[in-house]
Amino acid sequence: MIKNYGKSRKRLSSQLFQREPALDYVNLDPGAGHIIRVAGYGEALLRVDGQRLSPKIYNKEENSFKEWIVPLSLTQDGKISVTFDGPEESDLNWRKNSKISDVWLLKE
Numbered sequence: 001m002i003k004n005y006g007k008s009r010k011r012l013s014s015q016l017f018q019r020e021p022a023l024d025y026v027n028l029d030p031g032a033g034h035i036i037r038v039a040g041y042g043e044a045l046l047r048v049d050g051q052r053l054s055p056k057i058y059n060k061e062e063n064s065f066k067e068w069i070v071p072l073s074l075t076q077d078g079k080i081s082v083t084f085d086g087p088e089e090s091d092l093n094w095r096k097n098s099k100i101s102d103v104w105l106l107k108e
Contacts, residue, residue: 033108042098
């Protein structure tokens with residue numbers, strides 16, 4: 001039997017959350033489709049090469065995912081820049097602010 005003595009990986013992983021990460025991807029296959037998947041909590045206002053994308057899946061709950069399809073027109077040069085706009089959350093306690101824990105670029 002494994003005992004964790006009150007230590008929780010979920011609690012420790014919160015140290016890795018970011019509010020607005022910026023990521024650059026290079027050497028992409030311009031003929032392939034790509035999906036961006038984000039794990040986190042609350043809002044994730046994603047832009048690719050400065051263009052706001054509409055999500056395919058958009059769950060705001062903790063331990064859930066959001067997904068966007070990257071238009072082929074944005075990957076034709078073999079690279080993309082992924083950024084996030086900061087949501088207006090001045091009315092929230094900082095503990096309730098949106099957070100991004102993981103971002104994946106998946107080739108279809």
